[in-house]
Amino acid sequence: MSESSVIHDIGYQRYTGPRLGRSAVFGAIYVHGVRAAYGFGRSAKSKIFPWLVFGIVTLVAVIIAAVRAQTGTVPLNxxxxxxxxxxxxxxxxxxxAPELVSRDLRAGVLPxxxxxxxRAADYVGAKVAAMVTAVWVLLAGPQLIMFLGAALTTKKGMSGVWGELDDLLWGWSYSLLWALLFTGIGLLIASLTGKRAFAxxxxxxxxxxxxxxxGVLATLPSRTAQxxxxLASPMTLVxxxxxWMVPNANTGLPIGRFGPVYAIEAAVLIVTCLLLLLARYRKVASL
Structure with missing residues:
Protein backbone atom coordinates (compact mmCIF):
# COMPACT_ATOMS: atom_id res chain seq x y z
CA MET A 1 0.00 0.00 0.00
CA SER A 2 1.49 3.38 -0.99
CA GLU A 3 1.83 6.31 1.38
CA SER A 4 -0.98 8.14 -0.44
CA SER A 5 -3.46 5.27 -0.07
CA VAL A 6 -6.51 5.89 2.08
CA ILE A 7 -8.87 3.36 3.69
CA HIS A 8 -12.46 4.56 3.61
CA ASP A 9 -14.99 3.26 6.15
CA ILE A 10 -18.24 2.92 4.18
CA GLY A 11 -20.20 1.33 6.99
CA TYR A 12 -20.03 -2.40 6.30
CA GLN A 13 -20.49 -4.48 9.42
CA ARG A 14 -20.24 -8.16 10.18
CA TYR A 15 -23.46 -10.11 10.56
CA THR A 16 -23.99 -10.74 14.27
CA GLY A 17 -27.46 -12.26 14.20
CA PRO A 18 -28.40 -15.93 14.64
CA ARG A 19 -27.24 -18.42 12.02
CA LEU A 20 -30.23 -20.71 11.58
CA GLY A 21 -28.61 -23.46 9.51
CA ARG A 22 -29.96 -26.07 7.10
CA SER A 23 -33.30 -26.68 8.79
CA ALA A 24 -34.28 -23.03 8.47
CA VAL A 25 -33.25 -22.99 4.80
CA PHE A 26 -35.26 -26.18 4.21
CA GLY A 27 -38.30 -24.57 5.81
CA ALA A 28 -37.88 -21.39 3.79
CA ILE A 29 -37.64 -23.29 0.49
CA TYR A 30 -40.68 -25.39 1.47
CA VAL A 31 -42.85 -22.40 2.42
CA HIS A 32 -41.80 -20.52 -0.72
CA GLY A 33 -42.66 -23.59 -2.81
CA VAL A 34 -46.16 -23.92 -1.36
CA ARG A 35 -46.79 -20.21 -1.84
CA ALA A 36 -45.48 -20.32 -5.40
CA ALA A 37 -47.72 -23.29 -6.24
CA TYR A 38 -50.79 -21.17 -5.56
CA GLY A 39 -49.37 -17.92 -6.89
CA PHE A 40 -48.80 -16.13 -3.59
CA GLY A 41 -46.13 -13.48 -3.83
CA ARG A 42 -46.39 -13.48 -7.61
CA SER A 43 -48.38 -11.55 -10.19
CA ALA A 44 -52.16 -11.79 -10.49
CA LYS A 45 -51.72 -13.66 -13.77
CA SER A 46 -49.81 -16.40 -11.95
CA LYS A 47 -52.73 -16.95 -9.57
CA ILE A 48 -55.35 -17.53 -12.28
CA PHE A 49 -54.70 -21.17 -13.19
CA PRO A 50 -54.06 -22.72 -9.75
CA TRP A 51 -57.04 -20.97 -8.20
CA LEU A 52 -59.23 -21.76 -11.20
CA VAL A 53 -58.42 -25.46 -10.74
CA PHE A 54 -58.98 -25.22 -6.99
CA GLY A 55 -62.29 -23.46 -7.60
CA ILE A 56 -63.50 -26.11 -10.03
CA VAL A 57 -62.54 -28.99 -7.74
CA THR A 58 -64.19 -27.27 -4.78
CA LEU A 59 -67.35 -26.54 -6.78
CA VAL A 60 -67.66 -30.21 -7.72
CA ALA A 61 -67.31 -31.14 -4.04
CA VAL A 62 -70.04 -28.66 -3.06
CA ILE A 63 -72.37 -30.05 -5.73
CA ILE A 64 -71.74 -33.61 -4.54
CA ALA A 65 -72.44 -32.59 -0.93
CA ALA A 66 -75.64 -30.79 -1.98
CA VAL A 67 -76.92 -33.72 -4.04
CA ARG A 68 -76.22 -36.11 -1.19
CA ALA A 69 -78.01 -33.86 1.30
CA GLN A 70 -81.07 -33.56 -0.94
CA THR A 71 -81.39 -37.10 -2.28
CA GLY A 72 -79.49 -39.27 0.18
CA THR A 73 -77.50 -40.84 -2.66
CA VAL A 74 -73.71 -40.65 -3.00
CA PRO A 75 -72.77 -39.51 -6.54
CA LEU A 76 -69.04 -40.04 -5.86
CA ASN A 77 -67.22 -41.33 -2.80
CA ALA A 97 -43.78 -28.46 -11.15
CA PRO A 98 -41.93 -26.29 -13.72
CA GLU A 99 -42.66 -23.27 -11.54
CA LEU A 100 -40.93 -24.93 -8.59
CA VAL A 101 -37.79 -26.26 -10.30
CA SER A 102 -37.49 -25.14 -13.94
CA ARG A 103 -37.36 -21.46 -12.98
CA ASP A 104 -34.36 -22.08 -10.73
CA LEU A 105 -32.55 -23.89 -13.54
CA ARG A 106 -33.33 -21.17 -16.06
CA ALA A 107 -32.37 -18.34 -13.70
CA GLY A 108 -29.12 -20.06 -12.72
CA VAL A 109 -29.67 -19.60 -8.99
CA LEU A 110 -28.82 -23.17 -7.94
CA PRO A 111 -25.13 -22.33 -7.32
CA ARG A 119 -27.28 -30.07 0.29
CA ALA A 120 -28.98 -31.43 -2.80
CA ALA A 121 -31.13 -33.63 -0.53
CA ASP A 122 -32.34 -30.52 1.34
CA TYR A 123 -33.32 -28.75 -1.86
CA VAL A 124 -35.03 -31.80 -3.35
CA GLY A 125 -36.77 -32.66 -0.08
CA ALA A 126 -38.17 -29.16 0.32
CA LYS A 127 -39.41 -28.99 -3.27
CA VAL A 128 -41.00 -32.45 -3.04
CA ALA A 129 -42.66 -31.62 0.27
CA ALA A 130 -44.02 -28.36 -1.13
CA MET A 131 -45.40 -30.02 -4.24
CA VAL A 132 -46.95 -32.90 -2.28
CA THR A 133 -48.60 -30.41 0.06
CA ALA A 134 -50.00 -28.34 -2.81
CA VAL A 135 -51.48 -31.36 -4.61
CA TRP A 136 -52.79 -32.97 -1.42
CA VAL A 137 -54.53 -29.76 -0.32
CA LEU A 138 -56.11 -29.47 -3.77
CA LEU A 139 -57.89 -32.79 -3.16
CA ALA A 140 -58.15 -32.92 0.64
CA GLY A 141 -59.84 -29.52 1.02
CA PRO A 142 -62.81 -30.40 -1.23
CA GLN A 143 -62.99 -33.86 0.34
CA LEU A 144 -63.38 -32.16 3.72
CA ILE A 145 -66.33 -30.21 2.30
CA MET A 146 -67.89 -33.49 1.18
CA PHE A 147 -67.38 -34.91 4.67
CA LEU A 148 -68.95 -31.93 6.41
CA GLY A 149 -71.98 -32.11 4.12
CA ALA A 150 -72.37 -35.82 4.81
CA ALA A 151 -71.78 -35.53 8.57
CA LEU A 152 -74.31 -32.73 9.00
CA THR A 153 -77.05 -34.55 7.08
CA THR A 154 -76.52 -38.15 8.19
CA LYS A 155 -79.53 -39.93 9.68
CA LYS A 156 -77.43 -42.51 11.53
CA GLY A 157 -76.29 -40.24 14.36
CA MET A 158 -72.73 -40.42 15.64
CA SER A 159 -72.22 -43.87 14.15
CA GLY A 160 -72.83 -42.36 10.74
CA VAL A 161 -70.38 -39.53 11.45
CA TRP A 162 -67.65 -41.95 12.58
CA GLY A 163 -68.23 -44.13 9.53
CA GLU A 164 -67.97 -41.08 7.30
CA LEU A 165 -64.79 -39.99 9.07
CA ASP A 166 -63.26 -43.40 8.40
CA ASP A 167 -64.09 -43.01 4.70
CA LEU A 168 -62.59 -39.51 4.72
CA LEU A 169 -59.32 -40.72 6.22
CA TRP A 170 -59.06 -43.39 3.53
CA GLY A 171 -59.79 -40.69 0.97
CA TRP A 172 -57.05 -38.46 2.38
CA SER A 173 -54.60 -41.34 2.32
CA TYR A 174 -55.50 -41.99 -1.30
CA SER A 175 -55.03 -38.30 -2.10
CA LEU A 176 -51.58 -38.47 -0.50
CA LEU A 177 -50.70 -41.40 -2.78
CA TRP A 178 -51.84 -39.32 -5.76
CA ALA A 179 -49.71 -36.41 -4.55
CA LEU A 180 -46.59 -38.52 -4.00
CA LEU A 181 -46.75 -40.28 -7.36
CA PHE A 182 -47.60 -37.24 -9.44
CA THR A 183 -45.05 -35.09 -7.61
CA GLY A 184 -42.29 -37.61 -8.27
CA ILE A 185 -43.09 -37.82 -11.98
CA GLY A 186 -43.75 -34.11 -12.42
CA LEU A 187 -40.66 -32.79 -10.65
CA LEU A 188 -38.38 -35.35 -12.29
CA ILE A 189 -39.49 -34.29 -15.77
CA ALA A 190 -39.41 -30.59 -14.90
CA SER A 191 -35.87 -30.89 -13.51
CA LEU A 192 -34.54 -31.89 -16.93
CA THR A 193 -35.13 -28.51 -18.56
CA GLY A 194 -35.13 -24.86 -17.64
CA LYS A 195 -37.91 -24.10 -20.12
CA ARG A 196 -41.27 -24.28 -18.39
CA ALA A 197 -43.24 -24.85 -21.59
CA PHE A 198 -41.15 -27.91 -22.47
CA ALA A 199 -41.43 -29.24 -18.92
CA GLY A 215 -56.92 -49.37 -23.39
CA VAL A 216 -55.02 -51.63 -25.77
CA LEU A 217 -53.92 -54.08 -23.07
CA ALA A 218 -57.43 -54.19 -21.58
CA THR A 219 -58.81 -55.52 -24.88
CA LEU A 220 -56.51 -58.54 -24.97
CA PRO A 221 -58.27 -61.92 -24.67
CA SER A 222 -56.15 -63.01 -21.71
CA ARG A 223 -57.83 -62.29 -18.39
CA THR A 224 -54.46 -61.94 -16.68
CA ALA A 225 -53.41 -59.32 -19.23
CA GLN A 226 -56.65 -57.44 -18.66
CA LEU A 231 -50.24 -50.98 -14.42
CA ALA A 232 -49.30 -49.17 -17.62
CA SER A 233 -50.59 -45.73 -16.59
CA PRO A 234 -49.94 -43.79 -13.37
CA MET A 235 -53.61 -42.77 -13.17
CA THR A 236 -54.99 -46.29 -13.28
CA LEU A 237 -52.08 -47.55 -11.19
CA VAL A 238 -53.17 -45.55 -8.14
CA TRP A 244 -57.08 -53.43 -3.36
CA MET A 245 -56.47 -51.50 -0.13
CA VAL A 246 -59.48 -49.25 0.50
CA PRO A 247 -62.78 -50.74 1.66
CA ASN A 248 -65.66 -49.78 -0.66
CA ALA A 249 -63.34 -47.95 -3.06
CA ASN A 250 -65.49 -48.98 -6.04
CA THR A 251 -63.01 -47.78 -8.64
CA GLY A 252 -64.40 -50.24 -11.16
CA LEU A 253 -61.01 -51.69 -12.07
CA PRO A 254 -60.97 -55.49 -12.44
CA ILE A 255 -57.51 -56.07 -10.95
CA GLY A 256 -58.28 -59.57 -9.69
CA ARG A 257 -55.68 -60.98 -7.31
CA PHE A 258 -52.96 -58.57 -8.44
CA GLY A 259 -53.58 -55.86 -5.85
CA PRO A 260 -50.16 -56.34 -4.20
CA VAL A 261 -48.50 -55.98 -7.61
CA TYR A 262 -50.16 -52.56 -8.04
CA ALA A 263 -49.01 -51.46 -4.59
CA ILE A 264 -45.44 -52.63 -5.20
CA GLU A 265 -45.22 -50.87 -8.57
CA ALA A 266 -46.59 -47.65 -7.09
CA ALA A 267 -44.02 -47.73 -4.28
CA VAL A 268 -41.16 -48.57 -6.65
CA LEU A 269 -42.19 -45.84 -9.10
CA ILE A 270 -42.35 -43.19 -6.37
CA VAL A 271 -39.00 -44.18 -4.86
CA THR A 272 -37.34 -44.41 -8.29
CA CYS A 273 -38.54 -40.96 -9.34
CA LEU A 274 -37.34 -39.40 -6.08
CA LEU A 275 -33.94 -41.11 -6.28
CA LEU A 276 -33.46 -40.00 -9.88
CA LEU A 277 -34.47 -36.47 -8.89
CA LEU A 278 -31.92 -36.51 -6.08
CA ALA A 279 -29.23 -37.84 -8.42
CA ARG A 280 -30.06 -35.07 -10.88
CA TYR A 281 -29.51 -32.34 -8.30
CA ARG A 282 -26.42 -33.93 -6.83
CA LYS A 283 -24.96 -33.71 -10.31
CA VAL A 284 -26.00 -30.06 -10.56
CA ALA A 285 -24.53 -29.32 -7.12
CA SER A 286 -21.19 -30.83 -8.10
CA LEU A 287 -20.79 -28.64 -11.20
Whole structure:
Protein backbone atom coordinates (compact mmCIF):
# COMPACT_ATOMS: atom_id res chain seq x y z
CA MET A 1 0.00 0.00 0.00
CA SER A 2 1.49 3.38 -0.99
CA GLU A 3 1.83 6.31 1.38
CA SER A 4 -0.98 8.14 -0.44
CA SER A 5 -3.46 5.27 -0.07
CA VAL A 6 -6.51 5.89 2.08
CA ILE A 7 -8.87 3.36 3.69
CA HIS A 8 -12.46 4.56 3.61
CA ASP A 9 -14.99 3.26 6.15
CA ILE A 10 -18.24 2.92 4.18
CA GLY A 11 -20.20 1.33 6.99
CA TYR A 12 -20.03 -2.40 6.30
CA GLN A 13 -20.49 -4.48 9.42
CA ARG A 14 -20.24 -8.16 10.18
CA TYR A 15 -23.46 -10.11 10.56
CA THR A 16 -23.99 -10.74 14.27
CA GLY A 17 -27.46 -12.26 14.20
CA PRO A 18 -28.40 -15.93 14.64
CA ARG A 19 -27.24 -18.42 12.02
CA LEU A 20 -30.23 -20.71 11.58
CA GLY A 21 -28.61 -23.46 9.51
CA ARG A 22 -29.96 -26.07 7.10
CA SER A 23 -33.30 -26.68 8.79
CA ALA A 24 -34.28 -23.03 8.47
CA VAL A 25 -33.25 -22.99 4.80
CA PHE A 26 -35.26 -26.18 4.21
CA GLY A 27 -38.30 -24.57 5.81
CA ALA A 28 -37.88 -21.39 3.79
CA ILE A 29 -37.64 -23.29 0.49
CA TYR A 30 -40.68 -25.39 1.47
CA VAL A 31 -42.85 -22.40 2.42
CA HIS A 32 -41.80 -20.52 -0.72
CA GLY A 33 -42.66 -23.59 -2.81
CA VAL A 34 -46.16 -23.92 -1.36
CA ARG A 35 -46.79 -20.21 -1.84
CA ALA A 36 -45.48 -20.32 -5.40
CA ALA A 37 -47.72 -23.29 -6.24
CA TYR A 38 -50.79 -21.17 -5.56
CA GLY A 39 -49.37 -17.92 -6.89
CA PHE A 40 -48.80 -16.13 -3.59
CA GLY A 41 -46.13 -13.48 -3.83
CA ARG A 42 -46.39 -13.48 -7.61
CA SER A 43 -48.38 -11.55 -10.19
CA ALA A 44 -52.16 -11.79 -10.49
CA LYS A 45 -51.72 -13.66 -13.77
CA SER A 46 -49.81 -16.40 -11.95
CA LYS A 47 -52.73 -16.95 -9.57
CA ILE A 48 -55.35 -17.53 -12.28
CA PHE A 49 -54.70 -21.17 -13.19
CA PRO A 50 -54.06 -22.72 -9.75
CA TRP A 51 -57.04 -20.97 -8.20
CA LEU A 52 -59.23 -21.76 -11.20
CA VAL A 53 -58.42 -25.46 -10.74
CA PHE A 54 -58.98 -25.22 -6.99
CA GLY A 55 -62.29 -23.46 -7.60
CA ILE A 56 -63.50 -26.11 -10.03
CA VAL A 57 -62.54 -28.99 -7.74
CA THR A 58 -64.19 -27.27 -4.78
CA LEU A 59 -67.35 -26.54 -6.78
CA VAL A 60 -67.66 -30.21 -7.72
CA ALA A 61 -67.31 -31.14 -4.04
CA VAL A 62 -70.04 -28.66 -3.06
CA ILE A 63 -72.37 -30.05 -5.73
CA ILE A 64 -71.74 -33.61 -4.54
CA ALA A 65 -72.44 -32.59 -0.93
CA ALA A 66 -75.64 -30.79 -1.98
CA VAL A 67 -76.92 -33.72 -4.04
CA ARG A 68 -76.22 -36.11 -1.19
CA ALA A 69 -78.01 -33.86 1.30
CA GLN A 70 -81.07 -33.56 -0.94
CA THR A 71 -81.39 -37.10 -2.28
CA GLY A 72 -79.49 -39.27 0.18
CA THR A 73 -77.50 -40.84 -2.66
CA VAL A 74 -73.71 -40.65 -3.00
CA PRO A 75 -72.77 -39.51 -6.54
CA LEU A 76 -69.04 -40.04 -5.86
CA ASN A 77 -67.22 -41.33 -2.80
CA UNK A 78 -63.90 -39.84 -1.73
CA UNK A 79 -61.85 -42.23 -3.85
CA UNK A 80 -64.00 -41.78 -6.93
CA UNK A 81 -63.87 -38.02 -6.46
CA UNK A 82 -60.06 -38.01 -6.63
CA UNK A 83 -60.17 -40.21 -9.75
CA UNK A 84 -62.75 -37.93 -11.38
CA UNK A 85 -60.47 -34.92 -10.84
CA UNK A 86 -57.44 -36.73 -12.28
CA UNK A 87 -56.93 -34.66 -15.42
CA UNK A 88 -57.27 -31.40 -13.51
CA UNK A 89 -54.60 -32.67 -11.13
CA UNK A 90 -52.35 -33.54 -14.06
CA UNK A 91 -52.62 -30.06 -15.54
CA UNK A 92 -52.07 -28.55 -12.09
CA UNK A 93 -48.88 -30.58 -11.70
CA UNK A 94 -47.81 -29.67 -15.25
CA UNK A 95 -48.01 -25.97 -14.39
CA UNK A 96 -46.72 -26.04 -10.81
CA ALA A 97 -43.78 -28.46 -11.15
CA PRO A 98 -41.93 -26.29 -13.72
CA GLU A 99 -42.66 -23.27 -11.54
CA LEU A 100 -40.93 -24.93 -8.59
CA VAL A 101 -37.79 -26.26 -10.30
CA SER A 102 -37.49 -25.14 -13.94
CA ARG A 103 -37.36 -21.46 -12.98
CA ASP A 104 -34.36 -22.08 -10.73
CA LEU A 105 -32.55 -23.89 -13.54
CA ARG A 106 -33.33 -21.17 -16.06
CA ALA A 107 -32.37 -18.34 -13.70
CA GLY A 108 -29.12 -20.06 -12.72
CA VAL A 109 -29.67 -19.60 -8.99
CA LEU A 110 -28.82 -23.17 -7.94
CA PRO A 111 -25.13 -22.33 -7.32
CA UNK A 112 -26.35 -19.74 -4.83
CA UNK A 113 -28.45 -22.36 -3.02
CA UNK A 114 -25.61 -24.86 -2.88
CA UNK A 115 -23.00 -22.26 -1.87
CA UNK A 116 -24.71 -22.19 1.52
CA UNK A 117 -24.93 -25.13 3.96
CA UNK A 118 -27.69 -26.65 1.79
CA ARG A 119 -27.28 -30.07 0.29
CA ALA A 120 -28.98 -31.43 -2.80
CA ALA A 121 -31.13 -33.63 -0.53
CA ASP A 122 -32.34 -30.52 1.34
CA TYR A 123 -33.32 -28.75 -1.86
CA VAL A 124 -35.03 -31.80 -3.35
CA GLY A 125 -36.77 -32.66 -0.08
CA ALA A 126 -38.17 -29.16 0.32
CA LYS A 127 -39.41 -28.99 -3.27
CA VAL A 128 -41.00 -32.45 -3.04
CA ALA A 129 -42.66 -31.62 0.27
CA ALA A 130 -44.02 -28.36 -1.13
CA MET A 131 -45.40 -30.02 -4.24
CA VAL A 132 -46.95 -32.90 -2.28
CA THR A 133 -48.60 -30.41 0.06
CA ALA A 134 -50.00 -28.34 -2.81
CA VAL A 135 -51.48 -31.36 -4.61
CA TRP A 136 -52.79 -32.97 -1.42
CA VAL A 137 -54.53 -29.76 -0.32
CA LEU A 138 -56.11 -29.47 -3.77
CA LEU A 139 -57.89 -32.79 -3.16
CA ALA A 140 -58.15 -32.92 0.64
CA GLY A 141 -59.84 -29.52 1.02
CA PRO A 142 -62.81 -30.40 -1.23
CA GLN A 143 -62.99 -33.86 0.34
CA LEU A 144 -63.38 -32.16 3.72
CA ILE A 145 -66.33 -30.21 2.30
CA MET A 146 -67.89 -33.49 1.18
CA PHE A 147 -67.38 -34.91 4.67
CA LEU A 148 -68.95 -31.93 6.41
CA GLY A 149 -71.98 -32.11 4.12
CA ALA A 150 -72.37 -35.82 4.81
CA ALA A 151 -71.78 -35.53 8.57
CA LEU A 152 -74.31 -32.73 9.00
CA THR A 153 -77.05 -34.55 7.08
CA THR A 154 -76.52 -38.15 8.19
CA LYS A 155 -79.53 -39.93 9.68
CA LYS A 156 -77.43 -42.51 11.53
CA GLY A 157 -76.29 -40.24 14.36
CA MET A 158 -72.73 -40.42 15.64
CA SER A 159 -72.22 -43.87 14.15
CA GLY A 160 -72.83 -42.36 10.74
CA VAL A 161 -70.38 -39.53 11.45
CA TRP A 162 -67.65 -41.95 12.58
CA GLY A 163 -68.23 -44.13 9.53
CA GLU A 164 -67.97 -41.08 7.30
CA LEU A 165 -64.79 -39.99 9.07
CA ASP A 166 -63.26 -43.40 8.40
CA ASP A 167 -64.09 -43.01 4.70
CA LEU A 168 -62.59 -39.51 4.72
CA LEU A 169 -59.32 -40.72 6.22
CA TRP A 170 -59.06 -43.39 3.53
CA GLY A 171 -59.79 -40.69 0.97
CA TRP A 172 -57.05 -38.46 2.38
CA SER A 173 -54.60 -41.34 2.32
CA TYR A 174 -55.50 -41.99 -1.30
CA SER A 175 -55.03 -38.30 -2.10
CA LEU A 176 -51.58 -38.47 -0.50
CA LEU A 177 -50.70 -41.40 -2.78
CA TRP A 178 -51.84 -39.32 -5.76
CA ALA A 179 -49.71 -36.41 -4.55
CA LEU A 180 -46.59 -38.52 -4.00
CA LEU A 181 -46.75 -40.28 -7.36
CA PHE A 182 -47.60 -37.24 -9.44
CA THR A 183 -45.05 -35.09 -7.61
CA GLY A 184 -42.29 -37.61 -8.27
CA ILE A 185 -43.09 -37.82 -11.98
CA GLY A 186 -43.75 -34.11 -12.42
CA LEU A 187 -40.66 -32.79 -10.65
CA LEU A 188 -38.38 -35.35 -12.29
CA ILE A 189 -39.49 -34.29 -15.77
CA ALA A 190 -39.41 -30.59 -14.90
CA SER A 191 -35.87 -30.89 -13.51
CA LEU A 192 -34.54 -31.89 -16.93
CA THR A 193 -35.13 -28.51 -18.56
CA GLY A 194 -35.13 -24.86 -17.64
CA LYS A 195 -37.91 -24.10 -20.12
CA ARG A 196 -41.27 -24.28 -18.39
CA ALA A 197 -43.24 -24.85 -21.59
CA PHE A 198 -41.15 -27.91 -22.47
CA ALA A 199 -41.43 -29.24 -18.92
CA UNK A 200 -45.21 -28.81 -18.83
CA UNK A 201 -45.59 -30.45 -22.23
CA UNK A 202 -43.41 -33.37 -21.17
CA UNK A 203 -45.45 -33.99 -18.02
CA UNK A 204 -48.76 -34.02 -19.89
CA UNK A 205 -47.26 -36.17 -22.65
CA UNK A 206 -46.31 -38.91 -20.17
CA UNK A 207 -49.93 -39.31 -19.15
CA UNK A 208 -51.30 -38.91 -22.66
CA UNK A 209 -49.00 -41.62 -24.01
CA UNK A 210 -49.60 -44.14 -21.23
CA UNK A 211 -53.40 -43.92 -21.13
CA UNK A 212 -53.98 -45.48 -24.60
CA UNK A 213 -51.64 -48.34 -23.67
CA UNK A 214 -54.05 -49.31 -20.90
CA GLY A 215 -56.92 -49.37 -23.39
CA VAL A 216 -55.02 -51.63 -25.77
CA LEU A 217 -53.92 -54.08 -23.07
CA ALA A 218 -57.43 -54.19 -21.58
CA THR A 219 -58.81 -55.52 -24.88
CA LEU A 220 -56.51 -58.54 -24.97
CA PRO A 221 -58.27 -61.92 -24.67
CA SER A 222 -56.15 -63.01 -21.71
CA ARG A 223 -57.83 -62.29 -18.39
CA THR A 224 -54.46 -61.94 -16.68
CA ALA A 225 -53.41 -59.32 -19.23
CA GLN A 226 -56.65 -57.44 -18.66
CA UNK A 227 -56.16 -57.42 -14.89
CA UNK A 228 -52.56 -56.22 -15.24
CA UNK A 229 -53.31 -53.67 -17.98
CA UNK A 230 -53.87 -50.84 -15.51
CA LEU A 231 -50.24 -50.98 -14.42
CA ALA A 232 -49.30 -49.17 -17.62
CA SER A 233 -50.59 -45.73 -16.59
CA PRO A 234 -49.94 -43.79 -13.37
CA MET A 235 -53.61 -42.77 -13.17
CA THR A 236 -54.99 -46.29 -13.28
CA LEU A 237 -52.08 -47.55 -11.19
CA VAL A 238 -53.17 -45.55 -8.14
CA UNK A 239 -56.79 -46.56 -8.73
CA UNK A 240 -55.69 -50.18 -8.68
CA UNK A 241 -53.96 -49.66 -5.34
CA UNK A 242 -57.14 -48.14 -3.93
CA UNK A 243 -59.25 -50.99 -5.28
CA TRP A 244 -57.08 -53.43 -3.36
CA MET A 245 -56.47 -51.50 -0.13
CA VAL A 246 -59.48 -49.25 0.50
CA PRO A 247 -62.78 -50.74 1.66
CA ASN A 248 -65.66 -49.78 -0.66
CA ALA A 249 -63.34 -47.95 -3.06
CA ASN A 250 -65.49 -48.98 -6.04
CA THR A 251 -63.01 -47.78 -8.64
CA GLY A 252 -64.40 -50.24 -11.16
CA LEU A 253 -61.01 -51.69 -12.07
CA PRO A 254 -60.97 -55.49 -12.44
CA ILE A 255 -57.51 -56.07 -10.95
CA GLY A 256 -58.28 -59.57 -9.69
CA ARG A 257 -55.68 -60.98 -7.31
CA PHE A 258 -52.96 -58.57 -8.44
CA GLY A 259 -53.58 -55.86 -5.85
CA PRO A 260 -50.16 -56.34 -4.20
CA VAL A 261 -48.50 -55.98 -7.61
CA TYR A 262 -50.16 -52.56 -8.04
CA ALA A 263 -49.01 -51.46 -4.59
CA ILE A 264 -45.44 -52.63 -5.20
CA GLU A 265 -45.22 -50.87 -8.57
CA ALA A 266 -46.59 -47.65 -7.09
CA ALA A 267 -44.02 -47.73 -4.28
CA VAL A 268 -41.16 -48.57 -6.65
CA LEU A 269 -42.19 -45.84 -9.10
CA ILE A 270 -42.35 -43.19 -6.37
CA VAL A 271 -39.00 -44.18 -4.86
CA THR A 272 -37.34 -44.41 -8.29
CA CYS A 273 -38.54 -40.96 -9.34
CA LEU A 274 -37.34 -39.40 -6.08
CA LEU A 275 -33.94 -41.11 -6.28
CA LEU A 276 -33.46 -40.00 -9.88
CA LEU A 277 -34.47 -36.47 -8.89
CA LEU A 278 -31.92 -36.51 -6.08
CA ALA A 279 -29.23 -37.84 -8.42
CA ARG A 280 -30.06 -35.07 -10.88
CA TYR A 281 -29.51 -32.34 -8.30
CA ARG A 282 -26.42 -33.93 -6.83
CA LYS A 283 -24.96 -33.71 -10.31
CA VAL A 284 -26.00 -30.06 -10.56
CA ALA A 285 -24.53 -29.32 -7.12
CA SER A 286 -21.19 -30.83 -8.10
CA LEU A 287 -20.79 -28.64 -11.20
Missing amino acids: YIQFADAMSWLIIFFVAIV LYFSRPV AGGIVAVFLMTTPVV ELAF SGVAQ
